[in-house]
Amino acid sequence: EAGVTQFPSHSVIEKGQTVTLRCDPISGHDNLYWYRRVMGKEIKFLLHFVKESKQDESGMPNNRFLAERTGGTYSTLKVQPAELEDSGVYFCASSQEGRTSGSSYEQYFGPGTRLTVT
Amino acid sequence: GEDVEQSLFLSVREGDSSVINCTYTDSSSTYLYWYKQEPGAGLQLLTYIFSNMDMKQDQRLTVLLNKKDKHLSLRIADTQTGDSAIYFCAEKGQYNQGGKLIFGQGTELSVKP
Numbered sequence: 457e458a459g460v461t462q463f464p465s466h467s468v469i470e471k472g473q474t475v476t477l478r479c480d481p482i483s484g485h486d487n488l489y490w491y492r493r494v495m496g497k498e499i500k501f502l503l504h505f506v507k508e509s510k511q512d513e514s515g516m517p518n519n520r521f522l523a524e525r526t527g528g529t530y531s532t533l534k535v536q537p538a539e540l541e542d543s544g545v546y547f548c549a550s551s552q553e554g555r556t557s558g559s560s561y562e563q564y565f566g567p568g569t570r571l572t573v574t
Numbered sequence: 575g576e577d578v579e580q581s582l583f584l585s586v587r588e589g590d591s592s593v594i595n596c597t598y599t600d601s602s603s604t605y606l607y608w609y610k611q612e613p614g615a616g617l618q619l620l621t622y623i624f625s626n627m628d629m630k631q632d633q634r635l636t637v638l639l640n641k642k643d644k645h646l647s648l649r650i651a652d653t654q655t656g657d658s659a660i661y662f663c664a665e666k667g668q669y670n671q672g673g674k675l676i677f678g679q680g681t682e683l684s685v686k687p
Contacts, residue, residue: 460616489674498578499617499662499677512673547617563675565609565617 458482460566462548468572474536477569481530481550487511488531489551489563490523494544502546505531538573545570576600580663580678587686592650594681596663599644603665606639607675608648611660620648620661650683658685 461480469475481488490502502521503513507528516523520539525531535542549563577599586592598606604625609617623630623637623646630637636649650657660682664675 491675491677496582496679498679499664499675501674501676504673515674549617562619562622564619567614567616 460548460550460564462546462566462569464569465567466570466572468574469538470574471540472537474534475538475571477533477535477546477571479531479533479548479566481548482564485550485552485564486528487551487563488525489549490531490533491547491549492544493547493568494541499547502533535571538571540573543571543573576665576667576676578663578665578676578678580661580681582679583682583684585684585686586653588653588655590653592648592653592657592683592685594648594650594661594663594683596646596648596678597644598646598663598665598676598678600665600667600676601644602667603644605666606637606646607664607666608635608637609662609664609677611662611680613659617662653683653685655685655687658683 463478467475486507488505491499493499501515504511505525508525522534545568547565547568549565551563579597605622607622608620610620611617621632621635623639634651638647660680662680663678
């Protein structure tokens with residue numbers, strides 16, 4: 457079974473440009489999460505989709521970030537216009553829906569997209 | 575707000591035990607996790623512990639939870655060079671069923687031969 461995939465693996469853009477990151481979750485996983493790690497700091501939650509709906513977007517830094525998950529499959533995260541402080545590694549994770557007693561709702565992470573804004 | 579803290583670096587010799595510590599602030603945490611990130615790879619779930627447990631053992635890994643002090647530790651017995659990676663502690667609060675994880679900064683474990 458394929459894991460969570462992310463594209464591109466690396467992106468270098470100039471300040472003011474636009475970048476779109478893509479995440480393909482594990483097939484059948486309704487939950488999709490975006491996280492970001494700025495150099496040397498903690499991994500911070502950005503938002504959570506359940507199917508195509510935004511369940512929690514409390515971690516989105518500002519309105520330069522737009523996440524979509526059309527059709528409830530893959531998701532994109534667009535940064536427009538990019539700023540220097542947006543540099544970091546963007547992780548996507550997915551998990552199954554449903555509540556099983558004792559379930560930890562394990563989130564499976566992709567390898568991340570390293571974004572550098574110069 | 576919720577916060578998770580870890581020390582940034584740990585260096586051990588091959589064959590020794592490693593202990594990585596983590597503290598958290600959310601008293602409603604239900605699950606606590608340890609993730610491992612190897613260079614160029616994503617986060618791999620190593621183990622997790624439910625908040626009503628004190629200890630969980632899985633082969634070379636032992637997780638200890640002191641809920642009163644909100645302290646979590648990961649012990650790796652007989653540490654190998656392949657254990658060199660960044661280890662992240664994370665927690666999920668009671669009110670985040672199926673929701674976001676709160677991570678620490680990660681502890682970079684270096685294993686010297």
